[in-house]
Amino acid sequence: MKFFRKLFNLREKTIVERPVSFSEPAVAQKYQQDLQRASSHQQQQQTEVTDVTLDVAALFYSLLFAVTSKDTSGVANNLERRVIADVEQGLADPQKVAEDVLRLPGKVLELDRMLADPAVETPEVIATIQQDPVLCAEVLKLCNSPAFHRGEKHITSLQQAVVVLGRAQLRRFVSSVLLREMIEIKPIYFRRFGAEIWRHSMQVAFLASELANEDKDTAFLLGLLHDVGKIAIFQMLVAEFVKADPSEQPKSWLFRQIMTSKSLVLSALLVKCWQLPPPFSRVLAVLAQSDAVPESDVARAIWRANWLSECSMLWQAKRLSEPMLQQLLQRLEVDRASFDALHEKLLNFK
DSSP, X not given: OHHHHHHHTOOOOOOOOOOGGGGSHHHXXXXXXXXXXXXXXXXXXXXXXXXXXXXXXXXXXXXXXXXXXXXXXXXXXXXXXXXXXXXXXXXXXXXXXXXXXXXXXXXXXXXXXXXXXXXXXXXXXXXXXXXXXXXXXXHXXXXXXXXXXXXXXXXXXXXXXXXXXXXXXXXXXXXXXXXXXXXXXXXXXXXXXXXXXXXXXHHHHHHHHHHOSSOHHHHHHHHHHTTHHHHHHHHHHHHHHTTSOTTOOSOOHHHHHHHHHHHHHHHHHHHHHXXXXXXXXXXXXXXXXXXXXXSSHHHHHHHHHHHHHHHHHHHHTTOXXXXXXXXXXXXXXXXXXXXXXXXHHHTTOO
């Protein structure tokens, strides 16, 4: 993970050998006592980390939904109870969710396979993209966005995009535009969610592709897809909101927990139902099982990218305290100067 270590000034782990003098009885006893104290301290630190991560999850939820209430109760209102029931049904039958609630745009896999296959000539790929004028326009818009545009001249054609950016980058942009179709939010009350979750997904995709060493394209697409479970739950919420009392809003602590804990599980199940390559669902399943740092390269890249994006968005919205930010950066092994530089870069994603 050389890029990550270079970018964020990480230190290699240091192994300290046990001195020979530890074999003496008195020193050995003291050594055991020190180990017990260290273990107790480590458990305390782990509890503090868990509390911080839960707080950040709740804060990020409030950022997505613009929740002003500080309801921390475990009591769900009628709207939330219906959505929670829908989520449980969705987890039991994810195929129904994949078909009826959040359908993967058909062109995603078709164009992704074409762009990934070196046997398919570039003119053929471009001709296929140009059959959809909206897709073509949105891809060019992304090419010229502050987050990705590097030169002085604007990119005005797909042919130019291939020359300037390369086929691999064009592949990522096409996937980004097509997947955004799933997050189109019509009710004005919830439009903020669509904008914020898409910005977060793009940030995670960008960061993950930069941090991954082994398969940057998979990391990018997984970054876009890692929150599809949250989007599906949100679509269930929109459907139930029509039937709800106007005074009911998704604001309880219990519902926040459902959104954060169940959404990754649903993401993994949906990716499997969409028949994406098996590594996709495996990585998301690993991320859903535990908040510990994953071992595999791509999963670890997604995990770090997700936390860095959430920290950046919360810091921009002034919803993250300095002590909490410092604790999270310490866990991510990122120094403050590196985070500030990265934060400025992520502000370009809108």
